[in-house]
Amino acid sequence: MNESKKYKILIVDDEPAIVEILDYNLRKEGYLTKSASNGKDAINCVKSFAPDMILLDIMMPTIDGIETCRQIRAMEGTENTHIIFLTARSEEYSEVAAFEVGGNDFITKPIKPRALLSRISAIFKRGLIEEKSGKIVSFKDITINKESYTVLKNNEKVALTKKEFELLFFLCSHPNKVFNRDDLLKKIWGDDIFVVSRTIDVHIRKIREKIGENYINTIKGIGYKFESSE
8 A cells, every 4th residue: 555655653562473463564564664672762763763653562661651652742743643552451441541641542462463454544544634634723712723733822832642632623623512422432533443432531631731621611411512602
């Protein structure tokens, strides 16, 4: 697939067998890859490789995946990097923590290469569609530019993760319309991504911390809406 050749994927896992099979299958599809066996090396690799996507194991020695993700998200230029955690289902307790630090979604172990490639392709294709349909939404003191993935409040840049940005942009593009959590999960994460509905609550809280409490309203028992009335 020609479009895949422009994308760079960093594989981070301390199990050589997993790295080997992921690297082989991704390269076979035309992706550019690099790998790291621990969080420290992964952080250094992000600086030099600038990946479009990171496949990040949670359970690693020295620096685990959660802390690694936190440090990567603190680096300039990583807000649009798609971070997928590699996790055993028994680590479900980690899901909320992973989204708290800026993770996008999960792939459960044991990893099925064909399913993995299908999901990655869908993520990148969705990104291409979003880039081609870029536009600007403004409300009060906030301007959201989908072409540059920037949010300005009072002309000052607000740093959001990719999923926080997409969620804010979607809600702001549909002012005064209420969306339940399942609707938002499908719109932002897609049908092929399996995440818990509480993920929406985590992202909404993080957005409110960054832009203020007076934009996204909670509709008790239903979901959320972007409030455009005074």
